Amino acid sequence: MIDYSPFWETMDKSNENWYTLTNKHHLSHSTLHRLKHNKDVSTKTLNDLCRILDCDIKDIVRYIPSEKDQIL
Numbered sequence: 546m547i548d549y550s551p552f553w554e555t556m557d558k559s560n561e562n563w564y565t566l567t568n569k570h571h572l573s574h575s576t577l578h579r580l581k582h583n584k585d586v587s588t589k590t591l592n593d594l595c596r597i598l599d600c601d602i603k604d605i606v607r608y609i610p611s612e613k614d615q616i617l
Contacts, residue, residue, distance in 0.1 A: 546611035549580045552594065555604040561597060570597050 556562065566572045572593070579586050594605050 546609045546614060547583060547585075548607050548609050549583055549586075549605065551603065551607055552580055552605045555598055555600055559598050566597070 561570075563577060566577060567574060570593070572590070576586060576590055578584075591602060591605055594600075595602055598604065
């Protein structure tokens, strides 16, 4: 399972917030909603967030093995 809780922790440490991400950096509300609920987002979005927050991908996302993952 992909977990975006590191993103929210990184946000807490930054000068950015929901308002600046949507209004200054033009991320959509739906994208932030998807992050909040651990839904799929594009690698472009992840790239943009790393650039905006000046952080590494591990500061945005982590993988947690789960029984709910699809069968390969």
